[in-house]
Amino acid sequence: MRVLVTGGAGFIGGNFVRYLLSSNTNDSVIGLDALTYAGNIESLMDVEDKPNYTFVHGDVTSHEDVEAVFAVGIDAVVHFAAESHVDRSILDPGAFVRTNVLGTQVLLDAARKYGVKKFVHVSTDEVYGALGSTGYFTEETPLHPNSPYSASKAGSDLLVQAYHHTYGLPTCITRCSNNYGPYQFPEKLIPLTIVRAMANEPIPVYGDGQQVRDWLHVIDHCRAIDAVLREGVSGEVYNIGSDNEWTNLRIVERILDVLGKPHDLIQFVEDRPGHDRRYAIDATKIRRELGWAPTIPFDEGLASTVKWYQENETWWRRVQSGEYQSFFETQYSTRLSQ
Numbered sequence: 001m002r003v004l005v006t007g008g009a010g011f012i013g014g015n016f017v018r019y020l021l022s023s024n025t026n027d028s029v030i031g032l033d034a035l036t037y038a039g040n041i042e043s044l045m046d047v048e049d050k051p052n053y054t055f056v057h058g059d060v061t062s063h064e065d066v067e068a069v070f071a072v073g074i075d076a077v078v079h080f081a082a083e084s085h086v087d088r089s090i091l092d093p094g095a096f097v098r099t100n101v102l103g104t105q106v107l108l109d110a111a112r113k114y115g116v117k118k119f120v121h122v123s124t125d126e127v128y129g130a131l132g133s134t135g136y137f138t139e140e141t142p143l144h145p146n147s148p149y150s151a152s153k154a155g156s157d158l159l160v161q162a163y164h165h166t167y168g169l170p171t172c173i174t175r176c177s178n179n180y181g182p183y184q185f186p187e188k189l190i191p192l193t194i195v196r197a198m199a200n201e202p203i204p205v206y207g208d209g210q211q212v213r214d215w216l217h218v219i220d221h222c223r224a225i226d227a228v229l230r231e232g233v234s235g236e237v238y239n240i241g242s243d244n245e246w247t248n249l250r251i252v253e254r255i256l257d258v259l260g261k262p263h264d265l266i267q268f269v270e271d272r273p274g275h276d277r278r279y280a281i282d283a284t285k286i287r288r289e290l291g292w293a294p295t296i297p298f299d300e301g302l303a304s305t306v307k308w309y310q311e312n313e314t315w316w317r318r319v320q321s322g323e324y325q326s327f328f329e330t331q332y333s334t335r336l337s338q
């Protein structure tokens with residue numbers, strides 16, 4: 001298969017590119033990424049020389065960029081490219097509508113025109129809205145997004161379902177809980193806590209810190225997406241989660257404990273506007289129908305993630321300083337042309 005991975009220089013997309021290249025040598029992988037602030041080509045330096053991997057610098061909202069990629073022949077699309085940070089969506093919703101809604105529609109049109117055999121749309125549990133202290137999201141839970149981020153993702157989900165229903169496009173949608181693991185930018189809770197704690201800097205906890213998320217290691221998410229790519233039934237939605245619910249405050253405390261840092265680094269700050277209280281996923285369907293189950297216990301995943309940030313300080317320091325953004329122009333594009 002030739003698989004197009006959009007957002008392939010982001011956190012999950014980059015981990016998925018590496019996962020595909022290491023687990024199935026018969027696939028060739030094209031990573032398409034606009035290299036926004038969230039894209040980091042340095043995250044893929046270890047696979048850049050693989051003969052079955054190509055990186056394309058392009059924008060999913062550009063018909064021209066997308067056509068150029070599809071014209072080489074694409075069997076399947078795994079669509080990660082998105083604006084993904086809730087806090088940024090509160091400050092600038094327009095970018096989220098443009099990439100997440102319009103970009104998805106541009107890709108769907110190309111997938112239809114070129115007859116791709118599978119279009120996997122990577123969505124989020126946040127499209128379901130917020131839960132109280134009980135209950136779980138199933139695939140039948142009505143969409144009730146609360147943030148500009150989740151609203152734009154819900155918009156993209158509806159377009160994907162409409163293209164399946166109207167044109168018969170072979171689509172699947174995945175809706176996963178919060179991911180953690182290597183190569184996540186330190187603007188998200190877990191890596192932010194790790195790098196700030198390592199520097200003995202205060203850790204901002206929004207509101208009372210009692211909001212609940214269900215955390216899944218990114219490699220387990222990649223395994224689930226791979227199962228949907230190969231075995232997922234066209235037109236279906238698959239929830240992905242691991243029954244691993246923690247309050248934000250406990251997550252931060254656990255990371256401080258792993259690092260041997262004092263809890264008084266925690267600083268309660270003003271709450272996020274419209275902050276969703278709890279997300280929790282019922283992943284029975286993907287477990288039963290595709291045989292997927294998470295494999296990385298949270299203790300181990302959290303400890304190995306902390307270790308990864310300790311051992312890859314250059315990577316996240318270059319993200320913090322912004323140096324990673326000049327890497328593509330100054331070095332990578334030169335290498336490509338050699």
Ligand code: NAD
Binds near residue numbers: 034060081082175
């Ligand atoms: P990310 O922000 O780390 O990466 C997004 C990538 O998309 C970046 O490389 C960025 O450069 C690229 N991109 C943005 N706009 C683009 C455009 N117009 N054209 C081409 N590329 C563009 O995000 P992530 O955390 O890896 O999330 C990936 C996907 O998974 C998103 O669709 C997100 O909604 C979904 N998701 C994320 C989580 C999570 O916990 N991070 C959980 C569930 C679902």
Ligand code: TYD
Binds near residue numbers: 085087206
């Ligand atoms: P985040 O990692 O941004 O993911 P999402 O908003 O998609 O769930 O945030 C996870 C939770 O942590 C969320 O409830 C907001 C909270 N949070 C903090 O308390 N402090 C922080 O500095 C950040 C970034 C998030």
